[in-house]
Amino acid sequence: MADKIGRYANQLMRGLVEPLMLSVIGEWPSHGYRIAKEIELRSNGYLRLTASTVYTALRRLEEEGLVQSSWHAVAHSHRRCYWLTEKGRETLSVRLRELNQFLVAAEQVMAGG
Numbered sequence: 001m002a003d004k005i006g007r008y009a010n011q012l013m014r015g016l017v018e019p020l021m022l023s024v025i026g027e028w029p030s031h032g033y034r035i036a037k038e039i040e041l042r043s044n045g046y047l048r049l050t051a052s053t054v055y056t057a058l059r060r061l062e063e064e065g066l067v068q069s070s071w072h073a074v075a076h077s078h079r080r081c082y083w084l085t086e087k088g089r090e091t092l093s094v095r096l097r098e099l100n101q102f103l104v105a106a107e108q109v110m111a112g113g
Contacts, residue, residue, distance in 0.1 A: 005046060013047065017057050019099060022084065022092040025067060029083035032058055058082055066091050
């Protein structure tokens with residue numbers, strides 16, 4: 001993951017990598033580098049995923065049946081492109097709802113009630 005964020009934020013990020021990646025892939029089929037760059041762009045450079053993190057997560061998502069992939073020719077090379085399965089869309093919806101509920105509850109605790 002990123003060298004820019006602190007150790008605690010890095011720990012928080014571990015649980016967010018897959019939902020963030022599923023969210024980006026859900027918008028359009030993408031290859032790993034583009035997924036990582038889109039997350040970095042949307043977070044204004046705060047969230048930077050290493051290639052190892054991205055491809056390990058993509059393999060895990062594919063093994064779980066949440067994404068599928070195939071090779072595509074892109075600018076004189078081939079890249080593996082990933083897209084959400086129906087199971088992936090359902091899982092993304094559940095994870096985003098749970099994440100939202102978690103963030104609301106955490107905010108309430110920090111706000112004192």
